[in-house]
Amino acid sequence: MSQSLIKKVRKLSEAVGLDLVLINEQSGHYQLKGGPMLVNWYPFSANRTAYVKSTKKGVKQATPEQVVKMAFSAPEVQAEKVTRNSGKAKRAKARLLKKCPFCHWCNCPLTAETATLEHIIPLKRGGLDHHNNMTLACEKCNHGRGHDMPELNKEADHA
Ligand SMILES: [Zn+2]
Structure with a gap:
Protein backbone atom coordinates (compact mmCIF):
# COMPACT_ATOMS: atom_id res chain seq x y z
CA MET A 1 0.00 0.00 0.00
CA SER A 2 2.62 2.51 1.09
CA GLN A 3 5.02 1.44 -1.63
CA SER A 4 2.47 2.11 -4.33
CA LEU A 5 1.70 5.49 -2.72
CA ILE A 6 5.39 6.34 -2.81
CA LYS A 7 5.65 5.30 -6.43
CA LYS A 8 2.69 7.46 -7.30
CA VAL A 9 4.02 10.49 -5.42
CA ARG A 10 7.42 10.01 -7.06
CA LYS A 11 5.83 9.93 -10.48
CA LEU A 12 3.64 12.95 -9.82
CA SER A 13 6.50 14.94 -8.33
CA GLU A 14 8.87 14.18 -11.17
CA ALA A 15 6.24 15.42 -13.58
CA VAL A 16 6.26 18.83 -11.89
CA GLY A 17 10.00 18.99 -11.23
CA LEU A 18 10.00 18.04 -7.54
CA ASP A 19 12.29 15.61 -5.78
CA LEU A 20 11.01 12.94 -3.40
CA VAL A 21 13.82 12.15 -0.98
CA LEU A 22 13.94 9.47 1.70
CA ILE A 23 15.22 11.26 4.80
CA ASN A 24 14.97 8.57 7.44
CA GLU A 25 14.42 4.96 6.53
CA GLN A 26 13.53 3.93 10.07
CA SER A 27 10.77 6.44 10.54
CA GLY A 28 9.79 6.33 6.89
CA HIS A 29 10.28 10.08 6.67
CA TYR A 30 10.18 11.45 3.15
CA GLN A 31 10.66 15.01 1.97
CA LEU A 32 9.31 16.53 -1.16
CA LYS A 33 11.86 19.11 -2.23
CA GLY A 34 12.14 21.65 -4.99
CA GLY A 35 8.79 23.39 -4.62
CA PRO A 36 7.96 26.64 -2.84
CA MET A 37 6.99 24.63 0.25
CA LEU A 38 8.98 21.78 1.71
CA VAL A 39 6.72 18.84 2.49
CA ASN A 40 7.48 16.23 5.13
CA TRP A 41 5.63 13.02 4.52
CA TYR A 42 5.28 9.84 6.57
CA PRO A 43 3.64 7.29 4.28
CA PHE A 44 4.36 4.40 6.68
CA SER A 45 2.81 5.98 9.76
CA ALA A 46 -0.67 5.01 10.83
CA ASN A 47 -2.04 8.36 9.76
CA ARG A 48 0.15 8.67 6.67
CA THR A 49 0.48 12.34 7.44
CA ALA A 50 2.02 15.01 5.25
CA TYR A 51 3.21 18.26 6.80
CA VAL A 52 4.31 21.46 5.20
CA LYS A 53 7.55 22.41 6.91
CA SER A 54 7.05 24.79 9.86
CA THR A 55 3.51 23.70 10.51
CA LYS A 56 2.52 21.36 13.30
CA LYS A 57 -0.65 20.03 11.85
CA GLY A 58 -0.64 17.93 8.78
CA VAL A 59 -2.97 16.36 6.30
CA LYS A 60 -3.86 12.90 7.50
CA GLN A 61 -4.27 10.07 5.01
CA ALA A 62 -2.85 12.40 2.40
CA THR A 63 -3.37 11.21 -1.15
CA PRO A 64 -0.43 11.38 -3.59
CA GLU A 65 -2.16 14.31 -5.31
CA GLN A 66 -2.50 16.14 -2.00
CA VAL A 67 1.11 15.54 -1.04
CA VAL A 68 2.37 17.02 -4.30
CA LYS A 69 -0.11 19.88 -4.16
CA MET A 70 1.08 20.79 -0.67
CA ALA A 71 4.50 21.64 -2.09
CA PHE A 72 2.86 24.46 -4.00
CA SER A 73 0.26 25.77 -1.60
CA ALA A 74 0.41 26.18 2.13
CA PRO A 75 -2.42 24.46 3.93
CA GLU A 76 -4.65 26.58 6.14
CA VAL A 77 -2.87 25.29 9.23
CA GLN A 78 0.09 27.43 8.16
CA ALA A 79 -1.56 30.32 9.99
CA GLU A 80 -0.39 28.82 13.26
CA LYS A 81 3.18 29.88 12.56
CA VAL A 82 2.43 33.14 10.84
CA THR A 83 4.76 34.99 13.22
CA ARG A 84 7.65 33.40 11.41
CA ASN A 85 7.12 35.59 8.39
ZN1 LIG B 1 23.75 24.52 11.44
Missing part, protein backbone atom coordinates in the same frame (compact mmCIF):
# COMPACT_ATOMS: atom_id res chain seq x y z
CA SER A 86 5.84 38.63 10.21
CA GLY A 87 7.70 41.90 10.56
CA LYS A 88 8.42 40.98 14.16
CA ALA A 89 10.13 37.76 13.10
CA LYS A 90 12.11 39.57 10.40
CA ARG A 91 13.34 42.13 12.89
CA ALA A 92 14.24 39.38 15.35
CA LYS A 93 16.23 37.67 12.64
CA ALA A 94 18.05 40.84 11.62
CA ARG A 95 18.88 41.58 15.25
CA LEU A 96 20.21 38.08 15.87
CA LEU A 97 22.24 38.17 12.65
CA LYS A 98 23.89 41.37 13.78
CA LYS A 99 24.65 39.94 17.20
CA CYS A 100 25.98 36.58 16.12
CA PRO A 101 25.79 35.50 12.47
CA PHE A 102 26.40 31.82 13.15
CA CYS A 103 24.23 28.74 13.39
CA HIS A 104 23.28 28.04 17.01
CA TRP A 105 23.88 24.32 16.54
CA CYS A 106 26.76 23.83 14.08
CA ASN A 107 28.35 27.30 14.14
CA CYS A 108 28.45 27.66 10.38
CA PRO A 109 28.37 31.29 9.18
CA LEU A 110 24.94 32.62 8.24
CA THR A 111 23.60 35.33 5.97
CA ALA A 112 20.11 36.82 5.75
CA GLU A 113 19.43 34.30 2.99
CA THR A 114 20.63 31.17 4.76
CA ALA A 115 19.63 31.95 8.35
CA THR A 116 16.40 30.50 9.69
CA LEU A 117 14.78 31.75 12.84
CA GLU A 118 14.31 28.99 15.31
CA HIS A 119 13.08 28.43 18.83
CA ILE A 120 15.77 27.20 21.23
CA ILE A 121 13.14 25.34 23.25
CA PRO A 122 10.55 24.20 20.72
CA LEU A 123 7.08 25.66 21.21
CA LYS A 124 5.86 22.11 21.37
CA ARG A 125 7.87 21.59 24.53
CA GLY A 126 6.60 24.72 26.15
CA GLY A 127 9.13 27.21 24.79
CA LEU A 128 7.90 30.75 24.36
CA ASP A 129 7.35 32.55 21.07
CA HIS A 130 9.53 35.35 22.39
CA HIS A 131 12.90 36.75 21.34
CA ASN A 132 14.55 35.26 24.42
CA ASN A 133 13.76 31.85 23.04
CA MET A 134 14.90 32.57 19.51
CA THR A 135 18.12 31.86 17.77
CA LEU A 136 19.42 31.40 14.25
CA ALA A 137 20.10 28.11 12.60
CA CYS A 138 21.19 27.02 9.17
CA GLU A 139 18.59 25.28 7.04
CA LYS A 140 20.27 21.92 7.60
CA CYS A 141 20.20 22.10 11.39
CA ASN A 142 16.68 23.47 11.38
CA HIS A 143 15.58 20.42 9.39
CA GLY A 144 17.67 18.05 11.43
CA ARG A 145 15.97 18.97 14.65
CA GLY A 146 12.58 18.43 13.19
CA HIS A 147 10.75 19.85 16.19
CA ASP A 148 7.80 20.78 14.00
CA MET A 149 7.33 17.18 13.09
CA PRO A 150 5.61 15.34 15.92
CA GLU A 151 6.46 11.94 14.54
CA LEU A 152 10.16 12.73 14.54
CA ASN A 153 9.91 14.23 17.98
CA LYS A 154 8.90 10.93 19.42
CA GLU A 155 12.15 9.47 18.16
CA ALA A 156 14.17 12.30 19.62
CA ASP A 157 12.57 11.71 23.00
CA HIS A 158 13.76 8.13 23.01
CA ALA A 159 17.23 8.89 21.70
